[in-house]
Amino acid sequence: NKYTIAVVPGDGIGTEVMDATISVLNELDIEFNYIYAEAGDACLEKTGSALPQETLDIVRDADACLFGAAGETAADVIVKLRQEMKMFANLRPVKAYPNTNSLSEDIDFMIVRENTEGLYIADKEEFTDDGATAKRVITREAEERIIDYAFQYAKDNNKSKVTGVHKANVLKKSDGLFKEIFYEVGERYPDIEKEDFYVDATAMYLITQPESFEVIVTTNLFGDILSDEGAGLVGGLGLIPSANIGNYGALFEPVHGSAPDIAGKGIANPIAMMLSAVMMLRYLGESESAQKLDNAILKLLTEAKVLTGDLGGNATTNDVANEIIKLLR
Amino acid sequence: NKYTIAVVPGDGIGTEVMDATISVLNELDIEFNYIYAEAGDACLEKTGSALPQETLDIVRDADACLFGAAGETAADVIVKLRQEMKMFANLRPVKAYPNTNSLSEDIDFMIVRENTEGLYIADKEEFTDDGATAKRVITREAEERIIDYAFQYAKDNNKSKVTGVHKANVLKKSDGLFKEIFYEVGERYPDIEKEDFYVDATAMYLITQPESFEVIVTTNLFGDILSDEGAGLVGGLGLIPSANIGNYGALFEPVHGSAPDIAGKGIANPIAMMLSAVMMLRYLGESESAQKLDNAILKLLTEAKVLTGDLGGNATTNDVANEIIKLLR
Ligand SMILES: CC(C)[C@H](C(=O)O)[C@@H](O)C(=O)O
Ligand SMILES: CC(C)[C@H](C(=O)O)[C@@H](O)C(=O)O
Helix, strand or coil: CEEEEEEEEECCHHHHHHHHHHHHHCCCCCEEEEEECCCCHHHHHHHCCCCCHHHHHHHHHCCEEEEEECCCCHHHHHHHHHHHCCCCEEEEEEECCCCCCCCCCCCEEEEEEECCCECCCHHHCEEECCEEEEEEEEEHHHHHHHHHHHHHHHHHCCCCEEEEEECCCCCCCHHHHHHHHHHHHHCCCCCCEEEEEEHHHHHHHHHHCHHHCCEEEECHHHHHHHHHHHHHHCCCHHHCEEEEECCCCEEEEECCCCCCCCCCCCCCCCHHHHHHHHHHHHHCCCHHHHHHHHHHHHHHHHHCCCCCHHHCCCCCHHHHHHHHHHHHC | CEEEEEEEEECCHHHHHHHHHHHHHCCCCCEEEEEECCCCHHHHHHHCCCCCHHHHHHHHHCCEEEEEECCCCHHHHHHHHHHHCCCCEEEEEEECCCCCCCCCCCCEEEEEEECCCECCCHHHCEEECCEEEEEEEEEHHHHHHHHHHHHHHHHHCCCCEEEEEECCCCCCCHHHHHHHHHHHHHCCCCCCEEEEEEHHHHHHHHHHCHHHCCEEEECHHHHHHHHHHHHHHCCCHHHCEEEEECCCCEEEEECCCCCCCCCCCCCCCCHHHHHHHHHHHHHHCCHHHHHHHHHHHHHHHHHCCCCCHHHCCCCCHHHHHHHHHHHHC
16 A cells, blocks of 8 residues: 655654654555645745645645644644645544553543634634624534544444533533534434533543543534643643544644744654554554554553653653664564 | 621522531621522522522622522523623632642642633624524723733732733634733733743643642633633632622632532532632631631641541531531630
8 A cells, every 4th residue: 555645744843753753654564655745934934834835735635644743833834724624523532651640540532623613713803992802603514523523433432422512501502502413413323421511620520530531522622722631631742642634634743832942952752743643544544553553652651761851751752763663673 | 897798509509508608607706797699590490580680789789799509500690790790800719728639739829710701791692504603702901901900919919920821823813912911911010920821731731730820810711611620630629719809899609510419418518618708708808817717727628537528528518617617716
């Protein structure tokens, strides 16, 4: 099999963790045709656009996209990519790995975040006489699609429960609709348990009973907030990958950003990027290679000999890549 | 001194924790004139309104209001009370007490939540052809007022830093404005350190570095989410009080709700309600009594002999009230 992969390293540590990940992917028995494309702050400076049309085209034509990180322009780059490519599902696994600062060893849930609407519609924001307003858009179509995706994900992955998260007590119409659709769609999945919580309560339960969650489905901004909270639960953003999936393409990126404070030092943790590559391999149907890489990462974390600073070690980004390559051989 | 206090026990455990708190207040050397008023689910059933005009009038005429909890009607009752009474500041202290399930012993920060706008404006929500929309309203006036309140609070309470929380990378106009006002107002407080974070990053930092926060100021819904997360950090909602403060009145309530699962059993933890009473005493200028009650609560938690189930004990609500009374004498 041969896949065309759009590679968008972006800014800051994006390029560093991308290099490390590509070197690891090259150890697998899969032929990848990498097409590099630019986006982000440096690209804006150089080309006048943070997300040139050429990059969009490359991403559109590829089988999948690996994305590193963007700096100040992150919102313009990644939100636009998600929306232009209609990548409606944002999957963010929160999982406790060994030898990390996790609140509990038994944390293992998936956040399925709606990726196209909610408060993320830039042209619905406007200045007013006395300030500014933004519009939070909830459509039956997009919410039904994401909720169904979450239930299907649960079914395919032997999860027994899906939790719908909203604020229907205050947002009675919009989140009332979300809640209604949640249970409507849930009926198509009779074997899966359903529960729904308010987003504020969920923010508490994630800390007091993180083990109780399996699959969380929620709207765009709530998913954004809860997934970073999830990162906090398992010791930080260094280990949280994500997948943006649609019918016309898919993009895989670490949840962390460009981390200007440590950029250029070669010490960034590449594991979130590598785990994003694992998600890409699964998406491409290469489950065997995905499992192999996943196992190598788990082994590295279990051995805890080659860890970057955020995990309490002093290995470099390259050290981690080399160790993963050793474990793969 | 004699104060008129509007007492709104509400639903579920609201009445239980209120009784306990009133019995404790009666031990202090202050003359209170309690005027009871109804609100909530039971009130809706009985009177046809979850928040009758009479209750609003009683709250308006009182020196302060103690509020227990409302059930399903919580949003209609409490959001309306906050807005009708123009109680623009919602103060939610997050503090680690001894013998609780806190992530760290050094957690002690105040969330100052804007209480009148954001996504909490019911008449700005509407159904559309394909779903529903809500409007998030950010006005210069309200945000400047809450930000100034937060800085003033920091100054008055010897805090050295205020953190502004927003999502200005996505909500460029509305939260861009919030961020701008944050630093504008901050200039009036040269001795206080300022920092600002995105709400998602904050949700992570609350777990990974909770000790670093002193005062957080943010918009309505972000404050709602982060304060429940804060509750999770210090072992749950049983110990989180709150104050709703405006120029025409103030209302003090535990952050927890009516807890139908344990209502009527006499086992609810009354401490969040009692700590709300401490905030009320401070508001009324009765700092000595406030300190006395606060000390008694701290002593009870330190001794850890009379604790309710949520804190790992098996004391009843009344046991806790009686022990506090003993400690006050
Ligand atoms: C950079 C930002 C626009 C983005 C978001 O809010 O979605 C980020 O926080 C994320 O979670 O991917
Ligand atoms: C009951 C609900 C409307 C309320 C809110 O969202 O403000 C509650 O969650 C709170 O935090 O006081």
